[in-house]
Amino acid sequence: MSDLQKSESEFIINEQKTPDLEFLKFFDPTTMSIHLKENQKPLGKKGMPGSFELVELDTKTLDRDYLEIITNQILSAIDDETLGNTEISKPGALVIQYRDYRIAITRPPFSELLEITIVHPIKQMSLEDYHLSEKLMSRLEQQAEGILISGAPGSGKSTLASGIANFFNQSGKIVKTFESPRDLQVDPGVTQYTRLDGSFENSADILLLVRPDYTIFDEVRRREDFKIFSDLRLTGVGMVGVVHANTPIDAIQRFIGKIELGIIPNVLDTVIYVKNGGISKVYQLALKVKVPSGMVEQDLARPVIEISDFETNTLEYEIYTFGEENIIIPVDENGSQKTGIEHLAEEKILDRLYRFDSHPKVEFLSPGRIKIFVSKDSIPALIGKAGKTIQELEKSLGLHIDVEEHVTQQDLPSQSLSYDYGESGTALIFEVDRQYTGNVASFVVNDEFLFSSRIGKKGKIKILKRSTEGKRFSRFVNHDDNLEIFLKRD
Numbered sequence: 001m002s003d004l005q006k007s008e009s010e011f012i013i014n015e016q017k018t019p020d021l022e023f024l025k026f027f028d029p030t031t032m033s034i035h036l037k038e039n040q041k042p043l044g045k046k047g048m049p050g051s052f053e054l055v056e057l058d059t060k061t062l063d064r065d066y067l068e069i070i071t072n073q074i075l076s077a078i079d080d081e082t083l084g085n086t087e088i089s090k091p092g093a094l095v096i097q098y099r100d101y102r103i104a105i106t107r108p109p110f111s112e113l114l115e116i117t118i119v120h121p122i123k124q125m126s127l128e129d130y131h132l133s134e135k136l137m138s139r140l141e142q143q144a145e146g147i148l149i150s151g152a153p154g155s156g157k158s159t160l161a162s163g164i165a166n167f168f169n170q171s172g173k174i175v176k177t178f179e180s181p182r183d184l185q186v187d188p189g190v191t192q193y194t195r196l197d198g199s200f201e202n203s204a205d206i207l208l209l210v211r212p213d214y215t216i217f218d219e220v221r222r223r224e225d226f227k228i229f230s231d232l233r234l235t236g237v238g239m240v241g242v243v244h245a246n247t248p249i250d251a252i253q254r255f256i257g258k259i260e261l262g263i264i265p266n267v268l269d270t271v272i273y274v275k276n277g278g279i280s281k282v283y284q285l286a287l288k289v290k291v292p293s294g295m296v297e298q299d300l301a302r303p304v305i306e307i308s309d310f311e312t313n314t315l316e317y318e319i320y321t322f323g324e325e326n327i328i329i330p331v332d333e334n335g336s337q338k339t340g341i342e343h344l345a346e347e348k349i350l351d352r353l354y355r356f357d358s359h360p361k362v363e364f365l366s367p368g369r370i371k372i373f374v375s376k377d378s379i380p381a382l383i384g385k386a387g388k389t390i391q392e393l394e395k396s397l398g399l400h401i402d403v404e405e406h407v408t409q410q411d412l413p414s415q416s417l418s419y420d421y422g423e424s425g426t427a428l429i430f431e432v433d434r435q436y437t438g439n440v441a442s443f444v445v446n447d448e449f450l451f452s453s454r455i456g457k458k459g460k461i462k463i464l465k466r467s468t469e470g471k472r473f474s475r476f477v478n479h480d481d482n483l484e485i486f487l488k489r490d
Contacts, residue, residue: 021077022070023118026057032122032154038064038113045154048122048277052154067114071105074098087181087194095181102183124185125159127167130279133311140167144270145214145238150251151274157242158184158218160274164240165190165216173213173238178203184218204228207237214238226258230267239267248273248281249317249328252307256326261319262287262303270310282310292320293331300398322398349397356382361406361449365468370399373406373449406449417441417485419461427462428470432485434459442486445477461485 026034032045032052042057077098078084084098092110096103102119127137140147147164151157162185169175175190178200182192196202201224207215217229220241233239245251248271255264265287273281286308291301293315307317307328319328353360353372361373374382382403383390394401420431432441436455443450451469453461463470477483 021073027120031120033117033119035117036062036067037115038062038067051276064114067116070116074103097181097183100185102181121185125163127163135311136282139270146233146267146269147240148243148251148268148271149274150243150245150248150271152246153244155274156277157274161216161218161240161242162186168214175214176207176212177216177218179218200225200228204232208235212237214240217241223258226255230259233267248283253328261321261326265305283307284310292318352393363472371402371404373404376405379403419485427464428473430461432459436487439487444484444486446482450476
């Protein structure tokens, strides 16, 4: 075992650096990257992933001639293929891997000026450095074969991916990588592949012939990358993907729409989120056929992907089809939807109603039942012949729908009723003139219809707090709102 393997983590400093490479003078053991741009002072990021600062490396402004010297030195150095190679070459852009330095050179017409960006890994880390729980280590050893490493740029995703690759290699597994450019810091036993004839799809064809146990796919970003990742995993290859994402849920969502929803848990079983160089969150995925959390009716059962905290087994998100779209809904500790089904109403249901009415309203009576308020003229089109249209809408949304005329202040008589308001333990009590006993009163808040209720004996209107009307009142009426009561027009 090498000294590097014996140590928990060591600075990656190549003692055989070519002394005549000008850019090396800008690096020290704490430099993560340098940024050299024409007509600007050289800048460098110093520190560790998640904890670094951008500093000025020299007071001298860089000119094009100086940057061309650096460029030519780099190109000469990689003439020796043992030291490096060109990973990407396009008009105005060049990506080079020189030893453990990743170099991007851009120039007009791609960029407005000549610029050289050079990234260098600060240290190589083994899984022991991350102090993983026994549960997570056991999963990596025995079960995890569809792993997604996510995080923001510079968070340490590739460092962790390198550690996992080396862990699998040292565990007696055959490990390959897909990289463009090839910059993962892996053991010599790990073979690093790039795009074959410009395509990872061609690389995948070769990969299936050599039958690796695991493939590390660095930077899954294009639509075809997600398909290749999924196809390889479904053939039985263990996959570890690296994805830029601000949250672990965002990383999972990247797969939605690119592959069939039901096979996502077969492709991804473990999602690791990296932040500030450490593991911040781990999710596990499972597919179940059930009624989504917050819904209660059995005929609403559907395939649901459960996303749970790996360490606690706490359900945190669900993915399922709502209407014709796949959605992710957060779930609280009690199994209820955090945002409520109303979030779906705004984004999904109302979109369906605009073709019938320009100002529809939606009220959720229960998790599986809604009431739709539309204009009187819109109701026939919404219902359809023999109820066909509304039935199709119910089937598409997976909800039972009641339809009611949407009443606005303009539809009501000009005369409003004076009222006194009070509450009991279980009810809201409104009292109007007793001469209106037996009539139906319409409640309007800020010129919007709220609900209707019959006026009882002695002019009293009693609204139970637990009723649909009571819940709607508490939800939409604040102390400073303008609440009015009108007699409902015949």
